[in-house]
Amino acid sequence: MELTDVEPTRTLPGLLLDRASREPDVVALRYARAGSVQTVTWRSYRDRVRELALGLAWRGVRRGDRVAVLSSARPEWVFAALAVQSAGGVVVGVYPTSSPAEIEQVLVHSEAVAFIGETETDLAKVAQIAANTPDLSLVAGIEARPPRLPEGIAGATWDELRSAGEPDARRAADRLAELVAATTLDDPAVLFYTSGSTGAPKGVTHSHRTLHHAIRTVVGLYPESLTQQHDAVGFLPLAHVAPAVLLVFTPLHTRLVVTYCRIEEYREVLRAVRPTALLWPPRFYEKLAAELIERAESWSGLRRRAYQSAMWVGRRAVEQRWSGRRPSVWLRVACAAAVRAVFRPLRARLGMDRLSVSWTASAAIPENVLALWQIWGLDLRENYGLTETGGCPIGHFGRPFPRPGSIGREFPDPRFQVSIADDSEMLIRAPLLFLGYWRDPAETEAVLRDGWFRTGDLVERTADGDLRLVGRTKDVIITRGGKTINPQPIETRLRESRLINEAIVVGDARKYLTVLIEPAADTWPAPMAAERYRAEIERVNADLARVEQLKDFRVLPRPLAVERGERAANGKVKRTAVVNSFAALIDDMYGPNDDRAIADHVRSTPH
Structure with a gap:
């Protein structure tokens, strides 16, 4: 074919x-x-x-x-x-x-x-x-x-x-x-x-x-x-x-x-x-990378020094590839030896030693995670697809060890086309596009016109012609596991409680969902008992699928403010501003971050 x-x-x-x-x-x-x-x-x-x-x-x-x-x-x-x-x-x-x-x-x-x-x-x-x-x-x-x-x-x-x-x-x-x-x-x-x-x-x-x-x-x-x-x-x-x-x-x-x-x-x-083909959401690569880091950091003596040297070589090899330069003969030989003697045996602990090329999609992968697997000799590439596209209309097809941060280019068939609208939304026309939404012509017409599918994703072209995701037109959350969740129905259910004035569900690029709670006006400034908020969350969780359930919550220390950009003039919550304002509070709900550990590992290994 x-x-x-x-x-x-x-x-x-x-x-x-x-x-x-x-x-x-x-x-x-x-x-x-x-x-x-x-x-x-x-x-x-x-x-x-x-x-x-x-x-x-x-x-x-x-x-x-x-x-x-x-x-x-x-x-x-x-x-x-x-x-x-x-x-x-x-x-x-x-x-x-x-x-x-x-x-x-x-x-x-x-x-x-x-x-x-x-x-x-x-x-x-x-x-x-x-x-x-x-x-x-x-x-x-x-x-x-x-x-x-x-x-x-x-x-x-x-x-x-x-x-x-x-x-x-x-x-x-x-x-x-x-x-x-x-x-x-x-x-x-x-x-x-x-x-x-x-x-x-x-x-x-x-x-x-x-x-x-x-x-x-x-x-x-x-x-x-x-x-x-x-x-x-x-x-x-x-x-x-x-x-x-x-x-x-x-x-x-x-x-x-x-x-x-x-x-x-x-x-x-x-x-x-020991598979030779993989296509996983980012969370699996992140989780398994954290396990291998823990194993490598437990080594001592000659084995640890060999790993550090291999990391030094692997990092320089991928940096050369990302810059478009062909690594020197010495570096290619050293990199091959590092993969064969150190990284492939390490990956074998997971059964991932036979892989040469692997793929991720369904959510944005942290750049450090992708970089680390490439350093370890696995040509991990990001691609792009949605339920409506069925397959992968965009990816790094035939382009080994791509620089992290882009989703690649159109599939090599002239019928696969990408257009970028004036508002930066990506439009796709290709023979793999879905027929429509079942029994819903209005929703179908809203996203599928004249053969072009409105993806809801905002993109830009990089200098070398790749596509980079920069945002979304729709207020949805995509977890690290690739689950797409609309937070609004969950927030609406929480606001039914007389204890809660506002609820902001968070979890984009995270392992699970949590929620920030703004107490009802008559509860300020005295905080309500945590058990009462937890009971309200459990009430809502009872009717949600597991991936939609809220794992933790924090009560905001102050009301959301228009002057801080957290609310629009009409009172609507501005999710991005809220997430930025209370980033530390959100981070506290997720505990140790595998991505942070991976980033530290990529950067901190001695030369």
């Missing part, structure tokens, strides 16, 4: 049928289960999908129907997704951390006819709200049988769903081929739900065609994956667009083999698999 000017010819299930026919006994994927790693061939992959697709069709799923899947990263999510698409349906990803209310919102909005859940807990959540979902007719459980459901909604186990279709294998194969052939490239394939910039989630609709072009951009990250096996570890929720595109759909077209595991097992599986 070339990177430029390519049009797809097969739907995603069509790609699966082709692979199973062409190389049935080749390993398609792996998964960790009960302490061991199991393999699935392309033949077995197709057979599992066929059983599920025919079972879903027998249960009444038709072309265009939506089927929701809530599960951790495991092969069953993959089989379910391709089975739904084989039956002509649309996969609706549901986040594993979703509350019953959030599940209800997605099922109602998407008009899902079926729900597939992983655990007994997941199935209990959907049973709790099933009566409020008028289109739901089937609930299936991967690990457990669904509990009692309202009349008109059938329950089934995973095995019952697999065995419900055509029992004759040859007829079943023909029937699957017929179903797959009835789906077109421009049919909706997946709904990815995102909170966006409003309180209500939006269903971002991608077709088989747009996902094909998203796959092409992933191939741009790892071009050799077309001809050589690459290994990845899949533990991030597949309801998110980036893990789904990389870990579910890209392997259909490449030699990427994913080992799926639960998130609590990913460190052990990383060490076992």
Whole structure:
């Protein structure tokens, strides 16, 4: 598959049928289960999908129907997704951390006819709200049988769903081929739900065609994956667009083999698999870098001096690369020796020694974190993508060891274009753009006009032509883990309390959310008891997903002031000014900062 000017010819299930026919006994994927790693061939992959697709069709799923899947990263999510698409349906990803209310919102909005859940807990959540979902007719459980459901909604186990279709294998194969052939490239394939910039989630609709072009951009990250096996570890929720595109759909077209595991097992599986391909949010790189720093700083004697010397060499090598100069022969030899003798063994502690190129997206990565991994010999690059873009329309494609601070340039295909509006908002036009927001033409028209998508991100071009993010047009928070959260509904709920006049949720580029509280006027100057504020926060947290919950709070020492720029003349809170005014108070809620430790480590290692 070339990177430029390519049009797809097969739907995603069509790609699966082709692979199973062409190389049935080749390993398609792996998964960790009960302490061991199991393999699935392309033949077995197709057979599992066929059983599920025919079972879903027998249960009444038709072309265009939506089927929701809530599960951790495991092969069953993959089989379910391709089975739904084989039956002509649309996969609706549901986040594993979703509350019953959030599940209800997605099922109602998407008009899902079926729900597939992983655990007994997941199935209990959907049973709790099933009566409020008028289109739901089937609930299936991967690990457990669904509990009692309202009349008109059938329950089934995973095995019952697999065995419900055509029992004759040859007829079943023909029937699957017929179903797959009835789906077109421009049919909706997946709904990815995102909170966006409003309180209500939006269903971002991608077709088989747009996902094909998203796959092409992933191939741009790892071009050799077309001809050589690459290994990845899949533990991030597949309801998110980036893990789904990389870990579910890209392997259909490449030699990427994913080992799926639960998130609590990913460190052990990383060490076992030793991946050659990675695309993580910044927080994982930061967290693991802090662990390796701690290990390196525990060394003594000759080993410590060797590490310090290697850091000196690595730092100078990346500085030369960032400046556009080719390092001297001596420096290249010394850098290679430092990577081989010091940094690669250090990275091997995490199973990251086989990586040469790695990628990060979904949130801004601290420059010191990216710099440190580059010093350690890992060509870590930043790229850019949104749920609406599916893949990575912008990145450092084919440009090793880029200077931290930019997201790169457009994907090398003339159809991928970036325009910068007068207000600095980045507009993108590309064949991977979503079809629109599900059942929401007004929101779609607001961001998608004449083929151009308004990203909501403010950018500037650097002197060498790269794009640099400088801000956002929307009042959203993006955590270090890449979660996009609208703070306004949370703040509104807190202001319902008679104790609270103003609440300012913070957490941009942080590990979690916290909140600054301005007490109600009649409580000044005497502070209220901390327990009463904590009770109000717990009240609000009870209805929030885990990533939206507030982990800590601080009471402001004074009211917000117009003259300090913290409020506009009309009384509206100016978030950036508040964050700047009370930076020390905010830092106090986060304790030791991994980024600060990494920055100190990058700068302070003796020459």
